[in-house]
Amino acid sequence: MANLKAFTMPKWGIEMSEGTVAEWMVAEGVPHARGAMLALIETDKITNEVEAEEAGCFVRLTAQAGETYPVGALLAVLGDPDADQAEIDAFVQSFKGADASFASAKEPAAPAPAPVAAAPPAPAPDSKLISPAAHAAALAAGIDTSTIIGTARGGRISAQDVHQAIRPEPAAALKGAYQLNAPLAAFASPMARRLAAQHGVDLSALKGTGPRGRISKADVLGAAGVSASAPEAGSVTVIPMSKMRKAIARRLTESKSTIPHFYVRRRVRADRLLALRAAANPKPKPSINDYLIRACGLALAEVPALNIQVHGDEIHQFGSADIGVAVSTDAGLITPIVTGAGHRSAAEISSVMADLAARGRAGKLKQNEIEGGSFGLSNLGMFGVEQFDAIINPPQGAILAVGNARPEPIDDDGAIRIVPVLHLSLSCNHRAIDGADAGRLMAALAELIENPERL
Secondary structure (H helix, E strand, C coil): CCCCEEEECCCCCCCCCEEEEEEECCCCCCEECCCCEEEEEECCCCEEEEECCCCEEEEEECCCCCCEEECCCEEEEECCCCCCHHHHHHHHHHCCCCCCCCCCCCCCCCCCCCCCCCCCCCCCCCCCCECHHHHHHHHHHCCCHHHCCCCCHHHCECHHHHHHHHCCCCCCCCCHHHHCCCCCCCCECHHHHHHHHHHCCCHHHCCCCCHHHCECHHHHHHHHCCCCCCCCCCCCCCCCCCHHHHHHHHHHHHHHHHCCEEEEEEEEECHHHHHHHHHCCCCCCCCHHHHHHHHHHHHHHHCHHHCEEEECCEEEECCCCCEEECEECCCCEECCEECCHHHCCHHHHHHHHHHHHHHHHCCCCCHHHCCCCCEEEEECHHHCCCCCCCCCCCCECEEEEECCCEEEEEEECCEEEEEEEEEEEEEEECCCCCHHHHHHHHHHHHHHHHCHHHC
16 A cells, blocks of 8 residues: 555643634645745634645645544545555544544443444445545535536535535525525525525525535625625624634633622822833834733742642642733634743843744634633733723633723822823632732732832
8 A cells, every 4th residue: 555644633731622624724635845835724823824844745635624623533545656556445434533533431431333234335436526525525425426517626526515416405484584585505605694584685696605505695786786895784794703702702701600799999109101102222122911921920939828729629820920911813812822931031021922923813822821820910901901800711810901001099108190001900819819919919910010129
């Protein structure tokens, strides 16, 4: 047999169970060099660039771009460019992915499924015109692939084509706006269905221009004679949640429902810190947030009871302050980790944060750069927000929320002065942190911020 190797869905991080092939960066049958970018793999949190560990060639791409596969699933086959197609087919059909489930060894194995009557075999198709996954699906369903029109490259039948062919007709029509001119058999996006109902467009008469022939918003608007750029009066735009947004929703819902939050708030004068930053020599100058990250690192060294992660009934206390800093991206919120924050200067932290934020917005962070952390920091001051409470990002035990520095009166050695004041709010996990320790951390932070020469 030819020297064939499997290219499978990688596993990045303990929580990853599946990934989406966002894009193939190399073509089937085209040799690539070591270090070449092979594919973009999207997880719940980031999009990773997969590079070739050695020179090679993909002789078969079995995974479709845009589809999600479990960890260990076969995505492509590596081999010699002149490899025999029959041997590749046999390799694909005999491949068994690694078990990437999280089931405990103590849990009983699931019972074997009851035997079912074998479906009549589908005619053996030309392997060049149908993917192995599509062939397997057709065999399982017992359908004739000669009746299916392939929509993949070169007219090849994909697994999605087979699934569309065997999808049953709906038992009942939907109620409401979708019921008008929108049979479920039409392969259309939810927005296209809604617009079709609004404009009286028959979806069954349209030919989709989207992926796999899907009817899109533009197809419906074109049939209705409406400009795609013209706003629809009273229309509602339906935006599906991205994988990252779903992950954020899942984690924060879990945090708020399972972690007993309590909050400690304090006002801190910021005039001296602002003056210190204005006089700083490094170019570019560290931001106020960079100084706050360093302040958190030093304060956690003084109050290590908050430099923790909580795992079930265990508290993991860390010797180094690794601060997860909230960064907004187009895809959602990410929290890259500044490691050893107490041992870095503000200028060094500024450089690290600039790199993490830039790569985070480009979707190029590594998994270990966004996982873990022993403390969190979220700053909305740049948006004019005065004060807010942040939700703890598990397994971290606490997070500091920082608002905008605004002029307020303070007692300055018996005199009333108006100076910029920061509002700090510390969210803590009461299962692992007591109020007294939270108060000590806030006192340490206030001492550092109000005496910034220590920073």
